[in-house]
Amino acid sequence: MREQQQHIRAEVTDIGSTFKQEIQKLFQTMEKMADRSRALEQKYKMAMEDRKKLHNMVLDLKGNIRVFVRVRPINSKEKPHEPEGEPTINFKDDINIGVYDGQHSRRKFFEFDQVFPPTTSQIQVFEEAKPLATSTLDGYNVCIFAYGQTGSGKTHTMTGTGEDPGLNTRVLRELFRIRDERRNEYDIQISIAITEIYNEAIRDLLNPDGKDKLDVRINPDGTCGVPGLTETPVSNVDDVLKCIGDASKNRATSTTDMNEQSSRSHSIVTVRTKCTLKGSDTYIGKIHLIDLAGSENTNKSGVTGQGMKEAQNINKSLSALGDVIQSLVGKSSHTPYRNSKLTMMLKDSLGGDSKTLMIVCVSPAQFNVTESLSALNFASRARNVELGKAKRNVASNN
Numbered sequence: 001m002r003e004q005q006q007h008i009r010a011e012v013t014d015i016g017s018t019f020k021q022e023i024q025k026l027f028q029t030m031e032k033m034a035d036r037s038r039a040l041e042q043k044y045k046m047a048m049e050d051r052k053k054l055h056n057m058v059l060d061l062k063g064n065i066r067v068f069v070r071v072r073p074i075n076s077k078e079k080p081h082e083p084e085g086e087p088t089i090n091f092k093d094d095i096n097i098g099v100y101d102g103q104h105s106r107r108k109f110f111e112f113d114q115v116f117p118p119t120t121s122q123i124q125v126f127e128e129a130k131p132l133a134t135s136t137l138d139g140y141n142v143c144i145f146a147y148g149q150t151g152s153g154k155t156h157t158m159t160g161t162g163e164d165p166g167l168n169t170r171v172l173r174e175l176f177r178i179r180d181e182r183r184n185e186y187d188i189q190i191s192i193a194i195t196e197i198y199n200e201a202i203r204d205l206l207n208p209d210g211k212d213k214l215d216v217r218i219n220p221d222g223t224c225g226v227p228g229l230t231e232t233p234v235s236n237v238d239d240v241l242k243c244i245g246d247a248s249k250n251r252a253t254s255t256t257d258m259n260e261q262s263s264r265s266h267s268i269v270t271v272r273t274k275c276t277l278k279g280s281d282t283y284i285g286k287i288h289l290i291d292l293a294g295s296e297n298t299n300k301s302g303v304t305g306q307g308m309k310e311a312q313n314i315n316k317s318l319s320a321l322g323d324v325i326q327s328l329v330g331k332s333s334h335t336p337y338r339n340s341k342l343t344m345m346l347k348d349s350l351g352g353d354s355k356t357l358m359i360v361c362v363s364p365a366q367f368n369v370t371e372s373l374s375a376l377n378f379a380s381r382a383r384n385v386e387l388g389k390a391k392r393n394v395a396s397n398n
């Protein structure tokens with residue numbers, strides 16, 4: 001009996017130590033696998049970075065419109081899934097996005113220059129757009145515009161809130177930061193104009209009571225401007241915040257079923273910079289920061305009367321923008337800029353020698369999938385526009 005017990009004990013100890021060894025081996029294997037997976041992940045990240053750099057170099061050469069996509073967070077009233085449990089939007093990596101089209105039960109993938117999931121902060125969006133501030137001071141025409149259906153996050157991206165501002169304030173802050181950095185070699189002047197296009201009329205948001213009717217003038221050299229528009233010199237961020245604050249009080253917004261504070265106009269912040277290398281050339285830059293009014297399905301937004309007129313004008317000018325993009329993609333001999341005030345104002349930013357960034361704002365909700373697909377299809381086409389290599393505007397002082 002005793003012998004038997006000893007034998008069993010010895011066997012148990014044996015099994016125990018074998019088990020311990022096996023577990024140790026398993027742990028070692030798991031650690032090795034984790035190391036390999038970390039190394040692979042690192043490699044993948046580096047490859048993606050290289051790919052992005054290479055892609056950006058190609059874009060710079062061809063002057064393509066760059067396209068970022070930002071998906072806003074879901075809100076408590078929305079569903080993020082199709083009835084069969086498929087998520088409406090999914091994120092493959094930081095340049096690929098998939099949309100599940102419930103109607104045809106298939107997922108469509110798109111590739112862009114950057115895809116921002118709902119957790120992305122305002123700072124992260126700014127970090128990707130930041131090089132365009134330097135380009136402006138270097139004398140380029142730059143245009144950043146937010147596009148997307150109503151309630152998709154355009155105003156959040158461009159204006160943001162006082163505590164967490166969007167691109168308008170951050171880009172201007174960056175311009176002043178670079179101005180201070182370049183102070184010893186350059187004289188830099190910065191001015192700002194803020195307009196909105198409401199029902200096909202241009203309004204000067206820094207002088208809303210101005211008597212003059214404003215219109216876009218396209219100059220023989222292809223540049224464009226709005227004669228009579230107030231341009232306010234700004235020398236620091238406080239000046240800018242004051243201008244933006246004044247302008248936002250004058251902007252046309254109203255409540256719709258899709259957005260409590262819906263912008264009913266296209267808002268355009270235009271910043272001009274004059275950067276003179278002491279005793280030498282002057283670089284003249286311009287950046288348009290545009291919050292487009294949202295494309296709108298009037299059955300969903302529930303607007304009537306004046307709201308319906310606004311929506312029709314908004315949709316008309318966005319479709320004119322679509323026609324311009326289509327014509328640029330197709331390299332047609334005539335581009336229909338004159339079909340709306342918006343496309344006229346953007347003429348030297350969408351067809352000229354400029355650098356253009358389109359930020360497509362997208363809702364993650366199943367209810368909005370048709371609009372999300374339509375915005376992403378439009379953005380894919382826009383990404384194929386070749387503007388040609390961007391050129392600096394240099395005025396020689398010699």
Ligand SMILES: Nc1ncnc2c1ncn2[C@@H]1O[C@H](COP(=O)(O)OP(=O)(O)OP(=O)(O)O)[C@@H](O)[C@H]1O
Binds near residue numbers: 071073259293
């Ligand atoms: N990335 C985000 N993070 C947090 N909240 C967001 C984000 N994007 C949008 N929102 C919120 O969603 C709501 C709608 O956004 P916003 O007003 O920016 O949409 P919009 O596209 O400008 O709409 P419209 O075209 O009707 O003016 C707002 O309450 C906004 O604060």
